[in-house]
Amino acid sequence: MGKRVMIALGGNAIKQPEESGTLEEQMRNVATACGQIAEIARRGYDIVITHGNGPQVGNLAIQQENAQDIVPPQPLVVLGAMTQGQIGYMMQQNLRNLLSDDGWEVVTAVTQVLVDSNDPDFADPHKPVGPFYAEEEAERLRSEKGWTIVKVRPNSDRQWRRVVPSPIPLGIIEGRAIRKMVDSGMIVIASGGGGIPVISNEDGKLEGVDAVIDKDRAGEVLAEDVGANVLLILTDVDSAKLDYGKPDERPIERMTISEARRFSDEGHFLPGSMGPKVEACIKFVEQGGERAIITSLEMAADAMEGRAGTTVVSG
């Protein structure tokens, strides 16, 4: 059996911040990402892919709201499921077009991710989602839907935004199935947007919750489930940096997990940005993964060969 890589694509790989999000724009971005992924596939790696969905969920949330008097808005958890279909379709078609001569099968698996209903984040949500609101609208949503809405843009007439929990992923509900799919030779796109968050309710049944799971954390859990050798996290920068943003900023080519922990303690990695990516890498290697890599989309194939990015190894 070949080596197996779990690839986690950042949201900007699909919709750049300055873009509005037309299908054409997104398809163009997806084509770039899939070019790199196809290159890695041709080198003989089994491939599982996960991706962000922030901009797509944001657009769907705006649409739900604008038509709320005509069509019942679907909750956040369902919007997440929709984007797994949407982004999965775009990637699946692109990859298939790039790889069909090589006989690859590419399938998107709709994926639920288990979280703990007692996760502390449910009591103290802080992940902003969806549109910005004026105060009156914020008040209405707070009382009608029970949403937590906080002031995020002090100097604007639409200062308010919903925040939701970002609980720790405990397990991938479809993890065993996804592993079987990869084992049988498919490229699998799974756990998009960090997965559809579900809790186990009082009756022991799965139940969706409005939350956003960090896609790198969920990707790391999935990487363990599918027995990946490599976790490849693709983001906007070529590598993790020491003294990021300072005059003596310098790239990290390679670090052991104990070095990674020390750099993290020293504050080199921004929380909510490089921080959780480095954490996911540490956890992956700690759990037996060979290596974890952080790099940019453009450098993905090179980084797999150790010629770019930040590689995290044991030690």
Add this chain to the structure above:
Amino acid sequence: MGKRVMIALGGNAIKQPEESGTLEEQMRNVATACGQIAEIARRGYDIVITHGNGPQVGNLAIQQENAQDIVPPQPLVVLGAMTQGQIGYMMQQNLRNLLSDDGWEVVTAVTQVLVDSNDPDFADPHKPVGPFYAEEEAERLRSEKGWTIVKVRPNSDRQWRRVVPSPIPLGIIEGRAIRKMVDSGMIVIASGGGGIPVISNEDGKLEGVDAVIDKDRAGEVLAEDVGANVLLILTDVDSAKLDYGKPDERPIERMTISEARRFSDEGHFLPGSMGPKVEACIKFVEQGGERAIITSLEMAADAMEGRAGTTVVSG
């Protein structure tokens, strides 16, 4: 290996016509459908499921339009992909909750279905989709987007509606992968809404098109791909009827494909309704399927045992 059944669920199995389409309503309907499916699974059948998506796509289309000044509307083909995620999630969670004690894995596979860009329906579209428009709006969409929009409700201030092609499905792009998934023991939800319609373009690449494939036809093609023994089409009536809607209407319990063809020629089955279902049954049995069944959701498990519905067999 056990017997294998391909189940095609009508749109009303998920959203009843009189409902608005809240998540709660849809989850309740899905629970009923999944109860029947779980019963069939427990009897030892391998199961592949497909489903309609008309009401869900309709709601998404309205939402796209209402927010079009803020968020770029996604085309119909992408809305179809979104509903595969949405409905797949609801069914997957329900089935998992019903069957997790038996160790079943349930996965939704995002599915593209190949159609011919020269299918005559592209020149003469007739499948209505999305919201109703007033004349002015219809004119705008016709010129801006090149949509075909026809008058469908003569006595209304919103008389106009978009029509799209409903081409014949030629193949399931992910068919081989879906077969592997079922072979390895999973319950697979696939080709939702008739599948995401794609053509093979001038460069031989897959490309999405705005169209709606009949879900029973696509389900039949998928049934062949996965090697199903039984095709089970679930709709709003308990069985196909002779002289449907007339005073001497009577149910058909069993018919051979030659009888089915004769009844069809005699006009017993409504085009666009029972007609395509009977056609799908004929094609399935003709291609080697053991039997095809048309019945209502409530009768599904009984019909599998020959105690309800209309069964189509060879001969």
